[in-house]
Amino acid sequence: MGLLKALKSKVLTADGAMGTLLYAYGLDNCHEEMNIVRPDLIEKIHLEYITAGADVIQTNTYGANSIKLARYGLEDKVSEINKAAVSIAKKAVGNRNQFILGSIGAIRGVRKSDTTLDEILLAIKEQAMVLINEKVDGLLLETYYDFEELTETIKLLRYETSLPIIAQVSMHEPGILVNGMNLNDALKELQDLGADIVGVNCRLGPHHTIQAFEGVELPEKAFLSAYPNASLLDIEDGRVIYESEVDYFARAAVQLRNQGVRLIGGCCGTTPKHIEAAKKLLQNLEPIEVKEAIVQKEVFIQEAEPSILEPLHEKVKRERSVIVELDTPRHLEIEAFVEGAKTLYNEGADIIMMADNSLASPRISNIAMGSILKLQHGIRTMPHITCRDRNLIGLQSHIMGLNALGLHDILTVTGDPTKVGDFPGATSVYDVSSMELISLIKQLNEGISFSGKPLRKKANFSVAAAFNPNVRVLDRAVARLEKKIEHGADYFISQPVYTKEKIEEIYEATKHLSAPIYIGIMPLTSFRSAEFLHHEVPGIKLSEEVLERMKACDGDKEKETAEGIAIARELLDAAAKHFNGIYLITPFLRYDVTIKLMQYIKQLDEQNKGVKANV
Missing domain, CATH: 3.20.20.330 (Homocysteine-binding-like domain)
Incomplete structure (x- = not known):
């Protein structure tokens, strides 16, 4: 038998x-x-x-x-x-x-x-x-x-x-x-x-x-x-x-x-x-032949409350959009950070982005600072969420908290390994990759928790994903973008780029994508910082020309800052031709430098009024 x-x-x-x-x-x-x-x-x-x-x-x-x-x-x-x-x-x-x-x-x-x-x-x-x-x-x-x-x-x-x-x-x-x-x-x-x-x-x-x-x-x-x-x-x-x-x-x-x-x-x-x-x-029981299943009550899942702010991935498809990153402090004094964020937002930034313990070094929580900026100063903020520091329990709790606070713009990143930061012996969690986290966040947008349990209400997140174009084979990086789109990424934010040729290459390689891209521009402030970025920071590479230009100003702070701004403006000239989205990374809380670049972007747009840039 x-x-x-x-x-x-x-x-x-x-x-x-x-x-x-x-x-x-x-x-x-x-x-x-x-x-x-x-x-x-x-x-x-x-x-x-x-x-x-x-x-x-x-x-x-x-x-x-x-x-x-x-x-x-x-x-x-x-x-x-x-x-x-x-x-x-x-x-x-x-x-x-x-x-x-x-x-x-x-x-x-x-x-x-x-x-x-x-x-x-x-x-x-x-x-x-x-x-x-x-x-x-x-x-x-x-x-x-x-x-x-x-x-x-x-x-x-x-x-x-x-x-x-x-x-x-x-x-x-x-x-x-x-x-x-x-x-x-x-x-x-x-x-x-x-x-x-x-x-x-x-x-x-x-x-x-x-x-x-x-x-x-x-x-x-x-x-x-x-x-x-x-x-x-x-x-x-x-x-x-x-x-x-x-x-x-x-x-x-x-x-x-x-x-x-x-x-x-x-x-x-x-x-x-x-x-x-x-x-x-x-052993002596016969099988059940007839059964009336208890109909599971369908849990009503409330629709997400409509946001009064347009998602950036929609705005950037038709017009200029500028994201500005300003890292939260490593210390407990927050006044300068808040003042910088207010100034940048008032200058026209669509959103203030905050990293999540970048380079694996602890900073004030971006969810805390994002809440302060939003609730006390009316500033729209975008926190990074790294997969490094939280297990699945912590990630879901953290993200539900963001939704409760009305912080609906997020960037998912895998996160730098702990060995590069202040606590090299700390544990890196990485329960999921950034790609998988995107899918899980989109699951929250359907009102379903990471475990499958109904959340009674849909979240309302617009999810950005990271893009590192500073690689030997760009096609492979673009293939990862395509996979991230499949997982639900709404748009991309690139690592800083330092050559006009790379910007052109990115445009040609990504113009078929359905999700828009914000091109990263990070102004240099000194030759020493340029060397540090080039040699030690993952995902950032400078050209020999840029390094030489910064080296020529080494030791003169004013000239170094001026040259860094000049280089960034040249990159903006190239980026603005092909991309509506610009991502400015503020170096070392020097938001005065970022403001000059924001003003330059406005000048470019005035000059090119009526000319629609490709997304």
Whole structure:
């Protein structure tokens, strides 16, 4: 009898966690390598679950693909590890009737940019073909937070095999996927793509897993599965633990059966004792044939309050727009900064931009200064948001705070690594890249949190992305811009450019893009600062001509400043011909220099009145 035929008339009990038990044995390295290093231990764990009453066991191959194995230098052992895993499972089953599922775990984490979908599918196919050829009874796709990865994997595997496919999503919030999709709709789509068993595993404990299934209808062409964690995790003496009584888990298994689930196992924290307790209560229960799902109340998501200020990415498409950067202080004296921001804004800057601890050195929070400028002085501000300093929790909290304060213009940046700043030993977080952060912010604009939970109201962010044109191969940088547009970037702000030729090159390479670009111009104030920028600041390169011109004035502060302004004006002449957007970076709080350049831009526009620049 095959797995699917058995599920037509029975509720089957699956095994529990493998990693939890290996972790308990003190093995916290590559668990899949144990298939060839400690096959006796893997067999022992399988036997414990079989003895506990599991009808279905899974191979120890969750991370046995080339991408995950590469972390341990084992990427060339995909076939060996997967073959060994199936062999061990078959040996443990012996002449018994347990079904063996080939476990295939999700690869994508929060940082989708680390690995392309094509690379993932290639790795999954390599692993799956070994499991299929070793004649497992089905393929178990588990712990998929990224719905696109799961759907594309099912398409791939359904083409390659007729074996039963079990497809399980993971959620941060009960009944809602990370992308905001309703669980019931997601499981229907997985069924329609060819999955034979659809369900949920990991992250949520029994209580929230049951809650999630209350809104799930019985599939027409598939069965339901659930592998909840033993409980929500806790940390004790630096180790992950799951507090759960086995009787509680067993009673929860019965409630899952009452929701129509027919394949019930366990994920993180579960042990043979949990499975044994669940089996005792499930073994005499018939499957549920009819169920009335609880219709999930649709959460009303308020539209974002319309902004009284036009988004810069719209304004710059038709007329001149100037963004001015003024870094917040490194110290607690803010009066000079506030005065500079007021002066620049009154001079005609569309917005005052503030970096987020640039060069990994602490400054006064840009959200704090942005609030002061907006609330006390009516100044429109744009804070940078770096991926370096905050994890996903901090990022969402920070961005929701910006929305609450009415600061709707933001620039996402990856952030300079901490080793270049004041605290080289500090941790760089980088949970996501700037590209992924753009997508997440646009998700907030739909009223959906990073975890998929409704926010009751849509945010209203206009999102700028960084552009570094000072690279050897500009086409590659432009390709990144195209990807950022796909992720939702509204417009781009470039690193400072120091040659007219580079500006022309940028125009030719980017004129096909749908999102406008602000060209960065940063006036030089001394030869020493010019050398520092050229040699030490990532993303900035000066031409030999500019360096020589500044060197010729070295030591004479007035001449150095005048020459720096002259160079910047020449660059503005070139930039204004092709770009409506100008981004002026104020050097070392010298806003008097920036004002001279703003006045020059006005002169240029007066001279060229009636001539429309290309965006």
